[in-house]
Amino acid sequence: MAEIYLDNAATTPMSDGVIDVITSEMKNDFGNASSTYELGRQARRTIDQARHEIASEINAKDNEIIFTSGGSESNNTAIFGVAHSRSYLGKHLITTKIEHPSVLNPMRQLEKEGFRVTYLNVDETGHISLDELKQALTDDTILVSIMAVNNEVGAINPLAEIGEIVKPTNAYFHVDNVQGMGNITIDVKKMEIDLLSVSAHKINGPKFLGFLYERQDLDLPSLIMGGEQETKRRAGTENVPGIAGFGEAVKELKKIDRNELQLKYQSFQQCILDELDNAGVKYQINGGVGQNVSHHVLNLRINGVSTTVLQTSLDLAGFAVSGGSACTAGSLEPSHVLIACFGEDSPRINESIRISFGRYTSLDEVKAFAEALSKLAVKRQAKK
Structure with a gap:
């Protein structure tokens, strides 16, 4: 695969x-x-x-x-x-x-x-x-x-x-x-x-x-x-x-038009969010998807599902994404960025993943990921 x-x-x-x-x-x-x-x-x-x-x-x-x-x-x-x-x-x-x-x-x-x-x-x-x-x-x-x-x-x-x-x-x-x-x-x-x-x-x-x-x-x-x-x-x-x-x-x-590239990434973001919405997934966006952001990054909290479960399950399904926290010396430490944005007690700290696009990312890849993430989230949230 x-x-x-x-x-x-x-x-x-x-x-x-x-x-x-x-x-x-x-x-x-x-x-x-x-x-x-x-x-x-x-x-x-x-x-x-x-x-x-x-x-x-x-x-x-x-x-x-x-x-x-x-x-x-x-x-x-x-x-x-x-x-x-x-x-x-x-x-x-x-x-x-x-x-x-x-x-x-x-x-x-x-x-x-x-x-x-x-x-x-x-x-x-x-x-x-x-x-x-x-x-x-x-x-x-x-x-x-x-x-x-x-x-x-x-x-x-x-x-x-x-x-x-x-x-x-x-x-x-x-x-x-x-x-x-x-x-x-x-x-x-x-x-x-x-x-x-x-x-x-x-x-x-x-x-x-x-x-x-x-x-x-x-x-x-x-x-x-x-x-x-x-x-x-x-x-x-x-x-x-x-x-x-x-x-x-x-x-x-x-040779690449940066505005067109950002519009492409913005469409990728919307594809994922639409799929989550259609599936009834409870989620939150960490940061923003509007103005003054680079749309190559989408950081999401999937309510009630830990970062470890999200990242591991997606990896097993064939998708490489990053956790909302950084792995340092073999131990999972909370993201200092999310702590600064939301406070150290926010549930977002341990329930988030970062998805990031590049110039070779295709819409078909994003659609496949969005479907896999939605299925995983629906299954996990149903158990809560």
């Missing part, structure tokens, strides 16, 4: 074009990009072409793109870099309660080092209050780190408005755009973004590769010390095949 994959917020399958580019590079372009002979120069040209492709996607300059091992490294580099290089200006940082662990854990570490962190609240749709952000900013604030799109409920934060608020202060504005890349359009200049993190495997590119956009006048310290790669900003021999594949993935997403 072929599995139907509906966990694209976790990772996406590499496109055929990306696989072809990576395979070709691995066979034919094995030179070290720091070498001066032709094989090395060719590798350098490959990297430069990909860097330009990526920079133009977010309206950045080529020299503002630093290749990294992925979103986590990019987030860590931005957060620790700003904190450690600008602590003389202040030791206050601002983020939200629903960030990815690669943002929250560095923040907690910095708290141990004497920094003060404000964690902004979110409403039930996963959105922050701009008024709360304004009130949290002080003369000591040196960094505001807020994700573009939440990975569990799809909430899109108002980046342009946040950028305008942060711009006149001493703080830099960092955006974790791992979930937003390919789903929404980002312009780092218009949105006054100073730092931005992206991971390749969320846009049908290779795993273990990402980039950090760093505004050219920031000059943050490197997280990884060693050679002088990436203009002395990220040591380590460049992954030329992976970078070439990353560039191809970005080239492909540029």
